[in-house]
Amino acid sequence: MSLDLSVDRSSPVPLYFQLAQQLEAAIEHGSLTPGSLLGNEIELAARLGLSRPTVRQAIQSLVDKGLLVRRRGVGTQVVHSQVKRPLELSSLYDDLESAGQRPATKVLANTVVPASAEVAAALGLAEGTEVHRIERLRLAHGEPMAYLTNYLPPGLLDLDTVQLEATGLYRLMRAAGITLHSARQSIGARGATAAEAERLAEPEGAPLLTMQRTTYDDTGRAVEFGDHIYRPTRYSFEFQLLVRS
Amino acid sequence: MSLDLSVDRSSPVPLYFQLAQQLEAAIEHGSLTPGSLLGNEIELAARLGLSRPTVRQAIQSLVDKGLLVRRRGVGTQVVHSQVKRPLELSSLYDDLESAGQRPATKVLANTVVPASAEVAAALGLAEGTEVHRIERLRLAHGEPMAYLTNYLPPGLLDLDTVQLEATGLYRLMRAAGITLHSARQSIGARGATAAEAERLAEPEGAPLLTMQRTTYDDTGRAVEFGDHIYRPTRYSFEFQLLVRS
DNA sequence: GTAGTTCGATTGTCCGGACATACGGATTGA
DNA sequence: TCAATCCGTATGTCCGGACAATCGAACTAC
Numbered sequence: 001m002s003l004d005l006s007v008d009r010s011s012p013v014p015l016y017f018q019l020a021q022q023l024e025a026a027i028e029h030g031s032l033t034p035g036s037l038l039g040n041e042i043e044l045a046a047r048l049g050l051s052r053p054t055v056r057q058a059i060q061s062l063v064d065k066g067l068l069v070r071r072r073g074v075g076t077q078v079v080h081s082q083v084k085r086p087l088e089l090s091s092l093y094d095d096l097e098s099a100g101q102r103p104a105t106k107v108l109a110n111t112v113v114p115a116s117a118e119v120a121a122a123l124g125l126a127e128g129t130e131v132h133r134i135e136r137l138r139l140a141h142g143e144p145m146a147y148l149t150n151y152l153p154p155g156l157l158d159l160d161t162v163q164l165e166a167t168g169l170y171r172l173m174r175a176a177g178i179t180l181h182s183a184r185q186s187i188g189a190r191g192a193t194a195a196e197a198e199r200l201a202e203p204e205g206a207p208l209l210t211m212q213r214t215t216y217d218d219t220g221r222a223v224e225f226g227d228h229i230y231r232p233t234r235y236s237f238e239f240q241l242l243v244r245s
Numbered sequence: 246m247s248l249d250l251s252v253d254r255s256s257p258v259p260l261y262f263q264l265a266q267q268l269e270a271a272i273e274h275g276s277l278t279p280g281s282l283l284g285n286e287i288e289l290a291a292r293l294g295l296s297r298p299t300v301r302q303a304i305q306s307l308v309d310k311g312l313l314v315r316r317r318g319v320g321t322q323v324v325h326s327q328v329k330r331p332l333e334l335s336s337l338y339d340d341l342e343s344a345g346q347r348p349a350t351k352v353l354a355n356t357v358v359p360a361s362a363e364v365a366a367a368l369g370l371a372e373g374t375e376v377h378r379i380e381r382l383r384l385a386h387g388e389p390m391a392y393l394t395n396y397l398p399p400g401l402l403d404l405d406t407v408q409l410e411a412t413g414l415y416r417l418m419r420a421a422g423i424t425l426h427s428a429r430q431s432i433g434a435r436g437a438t439a440a441e442a443e444r445l446a447e448p449e450g451a452p453l454l455t456m457q458r459t460t461y462d463d464t465g466r467a468v469e470f471g472d473h474i475y476r477p478t479r480y481s482f483e484f485q486l487l488v489r490s
Numbered sequence: 491g492t493a494g495t496t497c498g499a500t501t502g503t504c505c506g507g508a509c510a511t512a513c514g515g516a517t518t519g520a
Numbered sequence: 521t522c523a524a525t526c527c528g529t530a531t532g533t534c535c536g537g538a539c540a541a542t543c544g545a546a547c548t549a550c
Contacts, residue, residue, distance in 0.1 A: 012511095014533060034465055040500055051535045053298075056501090064309070066427050069463045072501045073543030079426065080465020180488050181324065182311050188481035189434035189454040207452035209434040218314045220279055220325020236433035243425050257541095259503060285530055296505045301531090317531045318513030 005048055015050060019058035027067055027078055034080035038068065041076075066242045101140045105165045109135040112154070119151045122214045122225040130154050134164065137199065144200045146230045156223060173224070178217050185213035187237060192229075200231050207232055250293055260295060264303035272312055272323055279325040283313065286321075311487045346385045350410045354380040357399075364396045367459045367470040375399050379409065382444065389445050391475045401468060418469070423462050430458040432482060437474075445476050452477055 007018045026032040038044070038059070045055040059076055062068045070076045113133045120127040132152040138145050150169060152159070157176050164172070170180065188210045197204040209230040217223050230236075252263045271277040283289070283304070290300040304321055307313045315321045358378045365372040377397040383390050395414060397404070402421050409417070415425065433455045442449040454475040462468050475481075 016533080042500085051537095053536090054534060057533085069426070070501065071543075072541070073499065075500060079463065080461075181314070182485060182487045184483075184485045186481050186483045187432055187454075189452045189477035191452050205450075207434045207436050209432075209454075216325075218324065232434035236431050238429075238431045240427060240429045242427045261503080287530085296507095298506090299504060302503085315531065316513070317511070318529065320530060 007048060007050065016054050016057035016061070019048065019050070019055065020061045023058065023062055024065075024067060027062075032078050034078050036078055037074075038076040038078070066240075103145075104139045104142075106137040106139065107134065107161045107164050108137055109133065110159055110161050110164065115151070119225055123151065123153050123222045125153060132157075132159055134159060134169075136164065140234070143234065144231065145234045146228055147196065147199050149227045151225045153221075153223065169224070178223055180223070181216050181218040181220075183213050183215040185211060187211050189232070196229060200229070202231060209235065209237075211237075252293060252295065261299050261302035261306070264293065264295070264300065265306045268303065268307055269310075269312060272307075277323050279323050281323055282319075283321040283323070311485075348390075349384040349387075351382040351384065352379065352406045352409050353382055354378065355404055355406050355409065360396070364470055367457075368396065368398050368467045370398060377402075377404055379404060379414075381409065385479070388479065389476065390479045391473060392441065392444050394472045396470045398466075398468065414469070423468055425468070426461050426463040426465075428458050428460040430456060432456050434477070441474060445474070447476060454480065454482075456482075 005019065005022050007015050009015070011018065023032065023038075032038070041052050041055050041059070045052045048055070059068060059070070063070055063076075067079055068076050069079055111133055112130050114128045115123065115125055115131045117127050119125075119131060120129060123131065125131065131154060132150075134148075134150050134152075136148045136150075138148060156178070157173060159172075174180065189207055190210060191205040192200065192202050192208050194204050196202075196208065197206060200208075202208070209232045211226070211228045211230070213224075213226045213228075214222055215224040215226075250264065250267050252260050254260070256263065268277070268283075277283070286297050286300050286304070290297045293300070304313060304315070308315060308321075312324055313321050314324055356378055357375050359373045360368065360370055360376045362372050364370075364376060365374060368376065370376065376399060377395075379393075379395050379397075381393045381395075383393060401423070402418060404417075419425065434452055435455060436450040437445065437447050437453050439449050441447075441453065442451060445453075447453070454477045456471070456473045456475070458469075458471045458473075459467055460469040460471075
């Protein structure tokens with residue numbers, strides 16, 4: 001019954017990470033059933049030839065992911081699954097792709113414009129600064145799903161229309177060496193204007209889902225501001241969140 | 246310039262936690278300016294009379310919160326703020342209260358009903374099982390803001406209407422010893438039905454923001470399912486999220 | 491029978507050290 | 521002048537141990 005765990009000391013992959021991966025796989029695969037105890041850390045460490053801190057580090061990473069729960073005096077148990085995606089900072093493109101839908105993108109605009117007051121405030125620039133502005137229509141199964149407007153500060157990235165139609169914006173940014181760190185976002189709803197209605201093939205006044213997001217890199221610099229609208233019959237925000245204790 | 250950090254070894258508060266609090270306070274207060282280096286861990290440990298693992302644990306907790314960034318070979322720097330609330334599992338009540346608005350709640354229903362197929366699936370019960378059903382109208386400044394429908398499995402909690410009008414549901418659950426662990430939620434939009442429109446003082450067909458959420462405790466048991474609608478002119482979902490690397 | 495106590499088990503915290511690894515700047519070489 | 525290399529520095533990983541705090545169950549006393 002006990003898992004056959006093992007670590008490869010010659011691998012460059014950290015030992016705690018190897019262990020965490022194996023435990024996660026065992027949980028996913030069903031070898032470790034929900035609610036079952038994991039066995040105490042000391043014994044587990046001895047069995048694997050690891051030290052307790054290393055084993056603890058592996059377990060802790062899974063606790064942070066919400067897969068395990070520790071109880072002092074009791075042990076570490078597997079949470080009754082239900083955990084899937086802990087809400088990452090993901091692009092719509094990645095979301096769609098991982099959902100099996102092959103997303104298509106039509107770039108409607110890719111220009112440089114002076115920043116409006118709202119954009120300037122979001123990006124932390126002076127009003128009127130030249131910023132990139134891209135407008136994209138995202139389709140799934142040939143149907144329009146979302147209308148995406150993004151603003152990027154100057155000199156950060158070469159925005160190639162061809163690339164934008166082939167992949168997501170975040171991938172391009174990561175590929176350019178930008179390390180995304182955090183984002184502030186706001187999700188709301190409102191009725192479609194006439195122009196929006198036409199672009200999304202909805203009647204005027206139809207309910208739309210809206211999302212505004214400012215993304216920051218790890219130096220705290222704003223690297224992107226997006227103002228997006230979604231067809232609620234085609235898309236909704238699904239995510240999981242954990243209680244940080 | 247260097248902070249006056251200190252730890253109290255006689256305190257029951259863990260040393261790493263004391264240090265983390267002081268660092269966080271220094272960042273909040275501005276003593277540690279964004280972008281500044283934190284000084285290497287070894288020296289910091291020596292200065293405080295702590296070991297490096299303890300100092301690392303403190304720093305790591307702030308990295309997890311998004312306040313600090315570590316760079317190998319460089320050091321640990323303070324992120325250019327912008328970080329505020331990393332999206333907790335919060336109730337609308339708490340959100341409103343912390344925003345300075347004094348929320349009011351009107352309980353419109355508090356009964357026991359057989360679970361519909363949807364509710365049963367969400368709570369992991371058999372269809373037809375008796376569940377608590379509460380309907381609440383949430384107001385701010387006397388204006389209706391949201392219409393909240395919640396379902397709870399039987400035998401979990403005594404739902405007192407008076408308490409429900411005085412505080413939020415999550416607080417009652419926590420007070421009853423339930424440790425909330427995670428939640429799956431879905432945010433969308435649609436037009437208001439005639440009944441919804443009247444309850445929220447909106448015209449029929451008006452865009453509404455919708456949220457469905459199933460909350461689980463740390464054993465993985467579903468403890469609540471909510472089906473909520475919000476007036477988008479009065480409320481939107483604002484949150485911050487971090488990139489888990 | 492019930493309430494209080496003791497005790498084993500398990501995680502939480504903390505220590506001091508060791509070596510590996512990656513980044514950035516200085517140095518060196520073409 | 522520019523590119524490749526070296527090296528100091530700081531974090532990343534890992535070890536082995538020690539004691540404290542907490543939970544749950546068995547035990548005891550009333």
